Amino acid sequence: MKLLLKAALAAGLAVSATAATAQVKIGALYPFSGGLALLGDESFRGLELAVEERNAAGGINGKKIEMVKGDAVDPNQAVGEARRLTSVEKVQAVFGTYSSSLSLAATQVTELAGVPYFELGAISDPITERGFKNLFRSNPTARDFAASMVDSIGEAIAPALGVSDPKTLKVAIIHEDSLYGQTVAGYQTARAKEKGINVVETLPYSAKSVDLTPVILRLKSAGADVVLQTSYQNDTVLFFRQAKEQGFKPKAVMGAGGGYSLRETAQAVGYENIEGALNVDFTQYKTNAAAAPGIADFVAKYKAKYGTDPRSGHSLANYVGAKIFFDAFASSKDMTAASIRESVMKIDLPQGSTASGWGAKFNEAGQNTRVKPFVMQWQGGELVTVFPAAAAVTKMKTGLGQN
Amino acid sequence: MDVLIQLLINGIMLGSMYAIISVGLTLIFGVVRVVNFAHGEFLMVGMYAVYLLFAKLGVHPYVAAVPVVILLFLLGVLIQRFIIQPLLDADEHIQIFATVGLSTALVNLALMVFGADLYSVSAPDLRQSLRLGPYTVLVGQVVMLAASLALVIGLHAFMQTTALGRAIRATAQNRTAALLMGVRVDRIYIISFGLGAACVGLAAALVSPLFPATPTVGTYFVLTAFVVVVLGGMRSMYGAFLGAMIIGLVDSLSAYYIAPDLKEVVYFAIFILILIFKPTGLFGFGRGTE
Known part of the structure; x- marks a missing residue:
């Protein structure tokens, strides 16, 4: 036993x-x-x-x-x-x-x-x-996001607007002033300098702000054509609402993920008002499967x-x-x-070989270097990929709001 | 020039919003003498209540003001009776801890129930811009300005002319003397706290069409409200109103002419200067009222 x-x-x-x-x-x-x-x-x-x-x-x-x-x-x-x-x-x-x-x-x-x-x-x-x-x-990383945003001014926005020289577009950078906004805006400023983009205003503000009208009036006075915003949810909603109230109509507005990616933001702003807003973020689901x-x-x-x-x-x-x-x-x-x-x-995967459209090649620091975020746009209540062409499901629209 | 006038209009509208939120705090802070850090969360609770009434029952936010004001009055009464009252004779710090704890609990309760997403009352009629030449102002903002004026005048009249108002003022001036004069101080505290909370209920109904409700929405407003109340001399309704207007204008102008991220620096600097040179507030009653 x-x-x-x-x-x-x-x-x-x-x-x-x-x-x-x-x-x-x-x-x-x-x-x-x-x-x-x-x-x-x-x-x-x-x-x-x-x-x-x-x-x-x-x-x-x-x-x-x-x-x-x-x-x-x-x-x-x-x-x-x-x-x-x-x-x-x-x-x-x-x-x-x-x-x-x-x-x-x-x-x-x-x-x-x-x-x-x-x-x-x-x-x-x-x-x-x-x-x-x-x-x-x-x-x-944040640097990749910023680079995608700034590069798309020359590669996607200017052609869509029919502007031959992207340097003639007046670009404004606005961002919430915590670590997230500061970091992305810092990389944007550096990249814009590299690419010779004309930045007319750089305005930090608190995400807790209850009024962004002064920011919008500054953008209006500066005649900004393209606005790059790095923001959370509350300040994104505030920006869109108050821009509409003040009759501020830039040719393009682009977010760095954050508040721009969330359906609740679009609902609070109203689909008809957020129509045409651009966004750079992790790959979303309305992306051309050929590139992802x-x-x-x-x-x-x-x-x-x-x-x-x-x-x-x-x-x-x-x-x-x-x-x-x-x-x-x-x-x-x-x-x-x-x-x-x-x-x-x-590991050596070319760009466009994974389900997110990213490739994979790691540098000595351990960072994947084949990750260029796609540009998306709010169209008809959906966030759809519009740039680069291989990943796009539809064409980029210009202007903001339905009218 | 156009920009300056638009900024001034904007500042006044912002001021009226601060005013309507701060009036309730003036009552609580000025009479009950409790530093109520949960004041902003009362606003949050009110805004969620307005949202629920709107989304589930289709009640217009302004109509929702009636049940929400009653709800907030009851909430205020319960909090005073069961949380603040037992601590009235305790150290001030303990009262502060109690209200900070209440604030944290309410924020996290909202996070649990509603999540971190924002909920927005859709009221396109109130978000309509009124155009006065080149200037714009929202219908909802004009209503807010009118309502805050009416509330301030109404509350002031109530405090000056009714017996209850006199009893509240007496209690604010000297709790012991009021007690000796036969004022039921505990009951006055409960009523004042309830009234203060009820004012926030009204504010919630007016703010909801303009700002989405989030669990932390109260923290955006509460610090400003404290500045306004102290600026206004603690228990003067008109003082609070003027204080709110000043903060609204400073907020709007400094964000444009200095920098949007430095506007808090500007009005807190003004606040500190006033505390140093006129500690009883711009419209204070003199020494002993702080």
């Missing part, structure tokens, strides 16, 4: 031991509760779908991926959860994070622990500017699992990034940090 028990115990141990090695354990670090929870969860769904897809196809070289969630409500908790994931759960890699401040904090921990960290959605440039060896980012192969498939999978359409482009960005890095896992020799880095550096 005793012997039998011992044998059973030993067998059980053996089974659990093989089970432990037959899987790849990863951490999923996102804000699952608190004020950032909505888009944190949306980001996580992209990772979750990528994991399920990979496991259904046999996992990483036959090993299933097992996810352990970490809830990063604020930078302090991001540090605590990153510690738990790396030292208690002993994950082999961490994926995250949606928010830049959470990513900046959590990656300090994983870098010291020598655990690879894969950033799939935070856009602050300094994350990959700290010389970390085990940190990789698949998504575009697999996008329709992703939406179908998302709907099947969660029962709704994706709530934002964050899930797609996370899904695409996770898939790229899982491939790197599969080609790494032994899943050590050094071998993972080696295989991430070997």
Whole structure:
């Protein structure tokens, strides 16, 4: 009897031991509760779908991926959860994070622990500017957003307006004055200088402002043709409403994601008023599948699992990034940090080869360099991709509002 | 010149909005002597109530003012009776902690119930621009100006002429003496707090067509409201009104002529100067009223 028990115990141990090695354990670090929870969860769904897809196809070289969630409500908790994931759960890699401040904090921990960290959605440039060896980012950064916005003045807006020299357009940069707005506007100013774009006004304002009329009157006096706005939701609504009230009609208005990407903003402003507003953000779902192969498939999978359409482009960005890095896992020799880095550096996907339309080629800092965000536009109550031509589902319209 | 006049019009309209929000705070701050940090959240609660009445029952925001004013009065009464009253004799800091806690709780309750998205009452008739030559002003703003004037005049008359108003003023001036004169101070506090909250209910109905409701909408207004109340001399309705106008004009002009992100710097600088040189406020009653 005793012997039998011992044998059973030993067998059980053996089974659990093989089970432990037959899987790849990863951490999923996102804000699952608190004020950032909505888009944190949306980001996580992209990772979750990528994991399920990979496991259904046999996992990483036959090993299933097992996810352990970490809830990063604020930078302090991001540090605590990153510690738990790396030292208690002993994950082999961490994926995250949606928010830049959470990513900046959590990656300090994983870098010291020598655990690879894969950033799939935070856009602050300094994350990959700290010389970390085990940190990789698949998504575009604030600098990429700003570059896309400024470049599109010459490449898309001027041709659509029938203006032959984009330098004749008067451009105004307005932005909310917290880190997000300051960062993007800083890169815009630098890029505009490089490209010789004529910036006539740069106006920071508080996102808590209850009145943007003075900003609009300044733009009006300066005769701005193109307005680049980096904003949250409240100030986007205020800008559109008050611009209409003051009869300010620029030739083009372009947002840097944020408030411009949200349906609720469009509803509050009114679809007829936001019609024609341009936006640069993570790839959204009305994008030409020729430039983003697999996008329709992703939406179908998302709907099947969660029962709704994706709530934002964050899930797609996370899904695409996770898939790229899982491939790197599969080609790494032994899943050590050094071998993972080696295989991430070997990734070479051309632009337009993933479901988000991005490619993948990582520089020494771990940043993906083949990520040029698309230009989108509000048309008929939908945010549709209009530039570049390969990704566009329809032509860019000019002017603002329906009239 | 055109721009200057448009900015002045705008400042006055902004001022009337600050006024209508600050009048309630004047009552609470001036009479009950509680620094109510949850004042902005009362506005938020009111704005969500207006939105719900509008979206679910199709009630026009101005009609919604009636039930929302009553709702906010009851909310104010309950908060005074069950949260502030037990702390009236406690240290001031404890009262502040209580209202800050209440504010945080209400913001997060709204986040839980409504999420972080904004909800907007669609009232195109009130967002219609009235054109006076080259200048524009919204119908909703004109109504707000008229309503804030009516409210200030009405409340002032109420405080000066009715017995209840006299009792409220007596309590504000000296709680102990009022008690000795037979004023039921606890009840006056409850009524004042309720009235203060009810004013915010009216403000919510008027602000809703112009600004979308978000869980943090109150924080945009509450700091300004405190500046207005102190500027106005704590418990003068007319003072609060004029204080609000000054802040509205400073806000509008400095955002254009200095920089949009520096307007708070300008009016807080003015605020600090007034605290240094005239601590009883621009329209204060003299020493001892602060």
